[in-house]
Amino acid sequence: MPDTSNALQGAEITNPANPIPQSAAEAMDQAGEAWRASRRQAFEIARAVRPTEFERSENAALLTTSVRTDLNSAATRRKDKNAVRRKQLDELAASEPATMNTLVPPANLQPVPVSKDSEFWFSLTSSYAEDIYTSSNEPNGVHFKGKKTYDDGDLAYFAFGAVFRYTLGPDRIPYSPSGQWRSHPFVDIQGSISGNTSVGFFPDGDFWSKCWMMKRQSLFQHTFAPPGVPPWLKIAESIERKNLIFIEEWGGFDEVFFRGFESMPEITTFPHAVNTASEIMAELEVRFEIQLEGMAGLWIMGDSLIVQGDQWPFKPVVK
Numbered sequence: 001m002p003d004t005s006n007a008l009q010g011a012e013i014t015n016p017a018n019p020i021p022q023s024a025a026e027a028m029d030q031a032g033e034a035w036r037a038s039r040r041q042a043f044e045i046a047r048a049v050r051p052t053e054f055e056r057s058e059n060a061a062l063l064t065t066s067v068r069t070d071l072n073s074a075a076t077r078r079k080d081k082n083a084v085r086r087k088q089l090d091e092l093a094a095s096e097p098a099t100m101n102t103l104v105p106p107a108n109l110q111p112v113p114v115s116k117d118s119e120f121w122f123s124l125t126s127s128y129a130e131d132i133y134t135s136s137n138e139p140n141g142v143h144f145k146g147k148k149t150y151d152d153g154d155l156a157y158f159a160f161g162a163v164f165r166y167t168l169g170p171d172r173i174p175y176s177p178s179g180q181w182r183s184h185p186f187v188d189i190q191g192s193i194s195g196n197t198s199v200g201f202f203p204d205g206d207f208w209s210k211c212w213m214m215k216r217q218s219l220f221q222h223t224f225a226p227p228g229v230p231p232w233l234k235i236a237e238s239i240e241r242k243n244l245i246f247i248e249e250w251g252g253f254d255e256v257f258f259r260g261f262e263s264m265p266e267i268t269t270f271p272h273a274v275n276t277a278s279e280i281m282a283e284l285e286v287r288f289e290i291q292l293e294g295m296a297g298l299w300i301m302g303d304s305l306i307v308q309g310d311q312w313p314f315k316p317v318v319k
Helices: 022-048 053-061 071-093
Strands: 009-014 121-129 134-138 141-145 147-168 181-183 186-197 208-222 232-247 253-263 280-300 305-309 314-316
Touching (some): 022 147, 022 208, 022 232, 022 280, 121 134, 121 141, 141 147, 141 280, 147 305, 186 208, 186 232, 208 253, 232 253, 232 280, 280 305
Antiparallel strands (some): 009 121, 121 147, 134 141, 141 305, 147 280, 186 253, 186 305
8 A cells, every 4th residue: 555644645634825935835834844754653663563464373273182182383483474474664764754854943032012913824735545535625624434344454554634824924923031932732623533442362363453543733934045945944742642542452442532623733943933024834634543453443433524723822831
């Protein structure tokens, strides 16, 4: 299956009155793709250390009398397989995803305090999904659909998510006597997700249904950079992970309900890290990561799961 989780898909929803410069959009695309690639790599590590469907079948065969008499041969096969796993982990360790440049702009003198609208203004909505899951960018948010039912001993990984972009012009950055600012956005999530595993029979092995919600906030600014370094750089980022479904047993079921307000990771900038003469771009991402193993499923319940971004203020830190 091709890896489609790193690319934004579908028709984007944009605000023509508040466009993001192409160079800034490219920098944000690069940073977002690098982060999603790192998330994919984390799963590959988890999969590399889990037994495969073939190994489960072979372990089941070890219970038979004919194979039990050849324990030395079984131990040798296990040693060979562990050597293959170690090689896989070494290869993953050597294939670190590309990372975004994160230079901090130089400090600057701030203008005279003026009361203005200090909210990040909406600019763009996009999304991505893979396998049976789908995403649709609508005026009231990103709609996700999909009911995945799995039946294989190999650990499988799927992901879908929404990306929202915003801008804050230099004329609207509020004065901060401390030289620091706080950005604490939120999104609205409506709907529910359920996980399930079937009743197994010895020696079926593990049945897993797991889902995490990853939440990311990244801030970018245009700054003077050395030759060859993109001018739009990430100046701050905050990431949180929240467990939604975690089933590691036969015959399990769980459901999580979303009822609106969902706080995103907060950023408090380093002192004088923000150049108040330059526009700030913000990117929010809500990503759902799924792991299934054995006879298991992860369903988006009802008509759809809806994720909608909203505007929020960039507040000065007063000490």
